[in-house]
Amino acid sequence: MGSAADLKYSEQVEKMAFEVGKLVAESGNTLVYGAEKDCDSLSTAASRGAKSVGGLTVGVTYGKGKDIWDKEGSTDVIICTGLERGGGREFVLVNSCDALIIISGGSGTLTEAAIAYQLNIPVVALTGSGGWADKLAGTYIDERKRLKVVAVKSPKEAVEISVKLANQFTIC
Numbered sequence: 001m002g003s004a005a006d007l008k009y010s011e012q013v014e015k016m017a018f019e020v021g022k023l024v025a026e027s028g029n030t031l032v033y034g035a036e037k038d039c040d041s042l043s044t045a046a047s048r049g050a051k052s053v054g055g056l057t058v059g060v061t062y063g064k065g066k067d068i069w070d071k072e073g074s075t076d077v078i079i080c081t082g083l084e085r086g087g088g089r090e091f092v093l094v095n096s097c098d099a100l101i102i103i104s105g106g107s108g109t110l111t112e113a114a115i116a117y118q119l120n121i122p123v124v125a126l127t128g129s130g131g132w133a134d135k136l137a138g139t140y141i142d143e144r145k146r147l148k149v150v151a152v153k154s155p156k157e158a159v160e161i162s163v164k165l166a167n168q169f170t171i172c
Contacts, residue, residue, distance in 0.1 A: 001034065001093075001112045002042030002103035003131055009104050013129045014045045017103050019155035020126070021046030024101075025055020027163050032096050034089070034108065035059025035068040035075060042103050047074045060096060062089040091115055098166035099124065101158045102149075104131035113149065117141040122165035124150045126158050 002017055003009050024031045024046070031050040033043035047057045051074035059075040061068050062085050066078045081092045090108060094100065094115040099122040102109050110132045116123050125137035137151035150165070152158045 001100050001109045002046070002105050002129070002133075003109065004036055004042075004106070005040040007104070007106050007131070009042060009130070013104055014042060016126060016129055016155055017042040017045040018049035018052075020101055020103065020158055021049030021051075021055070021057075022053050023049075023155055023159040025050035025053045027159055029163060029166075030056045030058060032058045032060065032093065034093050034112070035061040035070060035078060037061060037063065037068055040069055042105075044069055044074070046103075048072060050074070058096070060089060060093040087111060087115075094119065094121060097121060099162040099169075101126060101162050102133045102136070104129040105133055106131060109133070110136075114141055117146060117149075120146055120169060122147055122150065122162065122169050124152055124158050124162045124165070126155065127151050127153055 050057050057075050058077045060079045081089045083089045090111045094112050100116045101124045103126045113123050125133040127137045136149040
C-alpha cells in the first residue's frame with residue numbers, strides 16, 4: 001500500500017516499491033494492491049516489480065470497469081469492487097491481504113492501515129519512504145494496542161517480516 005503519484009513521491013521511493021513487489025513475488029506470494037484508475041502509484045510500481053520476475057498480481061480497483069492505470073499489463077487479475085475510494089475499495093483490498101507493507105502513503109494508505117489494524121492484519125512500514133509509513137512505524141494505531149506497526153528499513157526486511165507475520169496471524 002502506498003502513495004498515488006499525485007503526492008509526488010521520489011524516484012528512490014518508487015524503486016523501493018518496485019523492489020518490494022519483486023521480493024514478494026520471489027518469496028512465492030501473490031501481490032495484492034490498490035489498482036488506481038487515474039494515475040500511477042507506488043502500488044502499481046510494486047506490481048511492476050512482481051511481474052518483472054513472473055509473479056502473480058491482483059489489483060483491486062474502485063468503481064466499475066477494469067480500466068486501470070496499469071499501462072504495462074502488470075496486473076493478472078483485476079477485482080472491480082463497484083465501490084469508491086475512501087473506505088469501500090480499501091476494505092475489500094485489505095481484507096484480501098494476509099499482511100500489509102506500507103510505503104510512504106497519504107490518506108488512502110492511512111485508511112488501509114487502520115482497516116488492517118481493526119482486522120488484526122499485520123502492518124509493516126518501510127521507514128525512510130515518508131508519509132504515513134514514517135508516521136506510523138513502531139506505533140500502535142490506538143490505545144487498544146492490538147498489533148504494533150512494524151518499522152523496517154529495507155524492502156528485503158519488509159517482505160521477510162511481512163511473510164513471517166502473515167504466517168503467524170492468518171485468519172481463517
